[in-house]
Amino acid sequence: MLEIYNTLTRSKQELIPITPGKIGIYVCGMTVYDYCHLGHARVMIAFDVVVRHLRALGYEVTYVRNITDVDDKIIARAQQNTESIDSLTQQFIDAMHEDERALAVIAPDQEPRATQSMPQIISMIAKLIENNSAYIGSNGDVFYAVNQFSSYGKLSGKRIEELRAGERIDIDSAKRDPMDFVLWKSAKPDEPAWESPWGNGRPGWHIECSAMSTDCLGNHFDIHGGGMDLQFPHHENEIAQSEAATGETFVNLWMHNGFVRVDEEKMSKSLDNFFTVREVIKTVRDPEVIRFFIISSHYRSPLNYSQDNLNEADSALTRLYTALRGYPTSDKAPERQAGYTNQFNDAMNDDFNTPSALSVLFEVAREINRNQSKPDVAATLAGQLRQLGGRLGILQQNADQFLKKSIPRQTDTQTTSNTDENAVASSSVLSDDEINQCIKQRTDARNNKNWELADKIRDELMEQGIILEDISGSTTWRRG
C-alpha cells in the first residue's frame, strides 16, 4: 500500500486512484528564462522517482509538467537581451531538456506551454467572471475575488484576515481586495499580447496551471506537485480558481518537495546563491552523482548542497558500482531474493523513502561481495541490484566505465562560481593506453619481485588519481 504525505491534510495517506489503475499527476515546471539550477533538478528528480515508482506498482500514469513561457521575467530578460521571447524561451527549454537527460529524468508525457494554451486559459477566466468569482478591475485587468471562495487558505493553513493584516501586501487600487490576484493582465505597449474578451493581454501566472492541468488531466485529478515555495500563493490560488470554475474538487493529493540549500539557506535566484545543473555537472565524474546526491535525502527534507556532500555521494555510488563490476549490464536475472525487493518496495511505499530504499541497495551490494566465490549467486544479486537501482534511475551504466571516469579537480564551488576554466583544468589525465602501459611495467616488476619499482609505479599513478587494484591475479584500475 502506497502512502503519500498530503500537504492538504498534513499527514500521510493512502493513494486511491480516481480511476482504478490510473494516475494523473501534474507538476509545476520551470519558467524558462535561465538555466535550471539544482533546485529545479530536485523537482525533476523527485517527481521522476514518484512516476517511476507508480509505474513499477503497475499504474498507468499520465505525467504532465508545464512550461511557463511568458511572464514578467521572461519579458524583461528578452528585452534586456534584445531578442524575441520565442528565441529566449526556446533556448532555455532546449537547455532544460539537456539537463533532464543528463540527470536520467524520464520526460513527462505532456509538457503544455502557457503560450499554447490561451483558449483554455481564456475560457476558464470567462467561467470565473460568469459565476462572479472574478471581476474586471478599474485598470482593465481581470482579478480573482478571493472572498468568493470560502475555503481559501486550506492548503497553506493561512486565513484571509491574517493575510490582509500583513504589512507586506501592496495595496493595488485596481483590486477590490488586496488579496485578490490577477487572472488577465492588460498588455502595455511592446509587450506580447493575446486577444481576449477583456482586451489584449496575457494570463496571470496562477491561471495557466489551473487551465493546463485540468485540460490535460480533467477537472479532478490525483496528484499535484511542486516545490514548497509554490504552496502559497500559487497552489492555493490554483485550487481557488479551478474549484470555482469547475465546481469540482481539483486535486486529491498535494506533494511538495523541500529546498536545496547552500550554507543552510535556500538556494534561489534572489539570494544569488544558486548553482546551475550544467555547472555542477562539471564538478563530478558523472551526472549520476548528482542524481544520487539528490535521492540520498528524503524529498521533503532540506538538502544541503556542498562539494563535500557531492563527494560523499560519489563514494557511495562507487561502492555500489564496485559491487557490480564484472557482471553483465543487461541482466534480466530472476529475483531470487524477494526479501530485498520487498524491503525496497516497503521503503518506496512509505512516501517515497529513497534513503531507506538506498540502504537496501547497499545490503544487496554487501551480499554480492560476500558471494564472490559463488559466481551464479553473485550474478543474480548483481542483476537484482541493477534492477532496483533502475527503479531509482541509477546504476544503469557499465560499472567499469563509470569507475574509470575522471573526477574533475576539486574546486571550491561554495565561494567561486565555477567558470569553465576552473572546472576543466583538471584534465591532464593519462589515457587508458598509458595507464595500461604502466600497469604492464608494474606487473613485470612484481613478477621479478621488484617491489620497489612496482610500488613506485603505483604511487605515481595514484598521484594522477589512478587507483590500482590487484584482484584475483590481475590488475585493474579506477579513478578516485
Next chain:
RNA sequence: GGCUGCGUGGCAGAGGGGUUAUGCAGCGGCCUGCAAAGCCGUGGACGCCGGUUCAAAUCCGACCGCAGCCUCCA
C-alpha cells in the same frame, strides 16, 4: 507578528514507545609482497527542561536554536 516544518553519533542521512538503519570517516582482525577493493568485528546519537508510561530519541507541554512561507521563486 501569523502560519508551516525541522533539531539524530566526527560528517551525511533514515527511523520513531522496549530489539543493527545505511554510506563516508575511525578502530581491531582476515585477505595482500605491501597496498587497494572486499569480508568479519567494533566504538560512538537522538537540542534543553518537565510530563505521560513498567519503558521515551520516539507521545504531550514549555523553552532554546534553525529553515521556509506570508512578495517573484522549484
